[in-house]
Amino acid sequence: MTSTTHGPxxxxxxxxxxxxxxxxxxxxxxxxxxxxxxxxxxxGKRGYQATSMDDIAAQVGVSKPLIYQYxxxxxxxxxxxxxxxxxxxxxxxxxxxxAASDAEDALYTGFVAWFQFLDDHPQAWSVLVDEGMLSAxxxxxxxxxxxxxxxxxxxxxxxxxxxxxxxxxxxEVQIVAQSISGATERLAIWRTRSTTPPTPEKVARTLKDLxxxxxxxxxxx
Amino acid sequence: MTSTTHGPxxxxxxxxxxxxxxxxxxxxxxxxxxxxxxxxxxxGKRGYQATSMDDIAAQVGVSKPLIYQYxxxxxxxxxxxxxxxxxxxxxxxxxxxxAASDAEDALYTGFVAWFQFLDDHPQAWSVLVDEGMLSAxxxxxxxxxxxxxxxxxxxxxxxxxxxxxxxxxxxEVQIVAQSISGATERLAIWRTRSTTPPTPEKVARTLKDLxxxxxxxxxxx
DNA sequence: GCTGGAACTTACTCCCAGTAAGTTACTCGG
DNA sequence: CCGAGTAACTTACTGGGAGTAAGTTCCAGC
Numbered sequence: 005m006t007s008t009t010h011g012p013x014x015x016x017x018x019x020x021x022x023x024x025x026x027x028x029x030x031x032x033x034x035x036x037x038x039x040x041x042x043x044x045x046x047x048g049k050r051g052y053q054a055t056s057m058d059d060i061a062a063q064v065g066v067s068k069p070l071i072y073q074y075x076x077x078x079x080x081x082x083x084x085x086x087x088x089x090x091x092x093x094x095x096x097x098x099x100x101x102x103a104a105s106d107a108e109d110a111l112y113t114g115f116v117a118w119f120q121f122l123d124d125h126p127q128a129w130s131v132l133v134d135e136g137m138l139s140a141x142x143x144x145x146x147x148x149x150x151x152x153x154x155x156x157x158x159x160x161x162x163x164x165x166x167x168x169x170x171x172x173x174x175x176e177v178q179i180v181a182q183s184i185s186g187a188t189e190r191l192a193i194w195r196t197r198s199t200t201p202p203t204p205e206k207v208a209r210t211l212k213d214l215x216x217x218x219x220x221x222x223x224x225x
Numbered sequence: 226m227t228s229t230t231h232g233p234x235x236x237x238x239x240x241x242x243x244x245x246x247x248x249x250x251x252x253x254x255x256x257x258x259x260x261x262x263x264x265x266x267x268x269g270k271r272g273y274q275a276t277s278m279d280d281i282a283a284q285v286g287v288s289k290p291l292i293y294q295y296x297x298x299x300x301x302x303x304x305x306x307x308x309x310x311x312x313x314x315x316x317x318x319x320x321x322x323x324a325a326s327d328a329e330d331a332l333y334t335g336f337v338a339w340f341q342f343l344d345d346h347p348q349a350w351s352v353l354v355d356e357g358m359l360s361a362x363x364x365x366x367x368x369x370x371x372x373x374x375x376x377x378x379x380x381x382x383x384x385x386x387x388x389x390x391x392x393x394x395x396x397e398v399q400i401v402a403q404s405i406s407g408a409t410e411r412l413a414i415w416r417t418r419s420t421t422p423p424t425p426e427k428v429a430r431t432l433k434d435l436x437x438x439x440x441x442x443x444x445x446x
Numbered sequence: 447g448c449t450g451g452a453a454c455t456t457a458c459t460c461c462c463a464g465t466a467a468g469t470t471a472c473t474c475g476g
Numbered sequence: 477c478c479g480a481g482t483a484a485c486t487t488a489c490t491g492g493g494a495g496t497a498a499g500t501t502c503c504a505g506c
Contacts, residue, residue: 183411
């Protein structure tokens with residue numbers, strides 16, 4: 005038969021299509037991990053819009069429908085990238101906050117951890133914020149979740165800083181938490197775009213100084 | 226000839242295709258305005274991604290290439306929407322700031338004006354922020370410009386609040402301005418999504434209280 | 447070996463941004 | 477009134493990318 009033009013059967017196991025590894029069939033979990041890594045890398049480099057599923061498929065050396073089978077949609081894949089980063093970032097900041105000696109220090113070290121993490125993972129950052137954390141993309145709900153987690157962390161810190169027995173104005177706590185979240189996000193974006201950004205410590209210190217007094221005002225109102 | 230099947234010539238001037246107005250040819254300026262209005266409306270309702278050029282063309286009652294001839298691209302059209310809103314919003318806030326009696330009042334009334342404007346123009350808001358002001362969209366550069374204008378306004382205010390002769394740490398001014406910009410944007414988004422958002426005055430007051438003390442700290446460092 | 451299912455592919459469809467090339471209607475000089 | 481020039485506008489397409497239907501290949505366990 006002349007129909008066997010593509011003949012995938014005879015491909016020697018000693019030579020893969022692009023790299024040295026033949027990497028024929030892998031089990032699902034391994035393949036998923038592989039795809040996720042490629043996606044994170046390409047999304048990080050080119051952004052969500054500019055990345056096509058074919059690009060990712062090609063990078064992994066697999067066909068597009070497989071990715072759809074595992075991740076459902078482009079959004080789904082992007083979401084999966086996001087979830088991983090979100091966990092890392094949240095853990096890093098939480099740890100810093102918990103390890104702090106007092107409230108003022110928690111604020112400062114929390115900020116430092118945030119900016120430092122983003123310095124250390126520039127690629128992650130692109131994925132998370134530059135396209136992901138904005139409210140519009142298709143992954144809006146997921147990024148909202150990420151943000152909500154941070155806001156909850158901040159709100160908790162704020163509340164802990166208030167006198168225990170006093171009734172708390174939840175609106176005010178929310179306003180403050182949203183403000184801080186917005187400020188840190190914008191500062192992060194600004195830093196990545198600045199040619200000579202100030203150190204994480206400098207930014208954290210200035211931001212802490214800007215907010216610290218006002219946080220007390222809250223409690224004395 | 227059987228070729229004259231579509232025969233657009235005999236369409237009576239008393240009856241348009243969709244509405245009462247025949248609205249055949251209009252001069253360029255008028256048509257551009259018409260397109261811009263439709264675009265603002267549809268972008269505002271459905272968002273940038275979910276809006277197709279065909280949608281807008283259909284709404285105006287015109288064919289797609291005409292829009293391309295006038296606005297160049299989807300981004301170009303979106304940009305044009307943005308430019309208009311940016312002007313209005315910036316003017317509104319600037320006016321409020323200028324009319325204020327002192328620096329503290331300027332901060333407060335500036336915030337009020339910002340949130341009030343977005344309450345009054347919810348559709349504009351969707352266009353500007355929910356898809357536009359984020360950093361990722363195709364209109365990234367334009368939205369950056371809009372933001373940069375606000376940040377400049379804020380930075381000017383901050384500087385004016387500092388002692389005249391003293392050397393200013395530009396980094397710190399930038400950090401503060403970026404923070405305020407980020408906080409107001411996030412608060413705006415939060416308000417639109419909240420079922421019962423606090424009044425503009427309440428948000429402005431809380432935010433002012435949060436920042437006011439810290440702004441003084443800046444100068445005494 | 448044979449069969450059942452998991453891993454994986456080819457070959458599409460549809461949708462949408464953007465374009466090439468043409469057609470219609472208004473205007474202005476004669 | 478008439479032709480020619482041009483601005484306003486259209487039909488009919490290309491190209492690329494998301495998502496899918498219908499297989500095909502390989503391995504596990506009987």
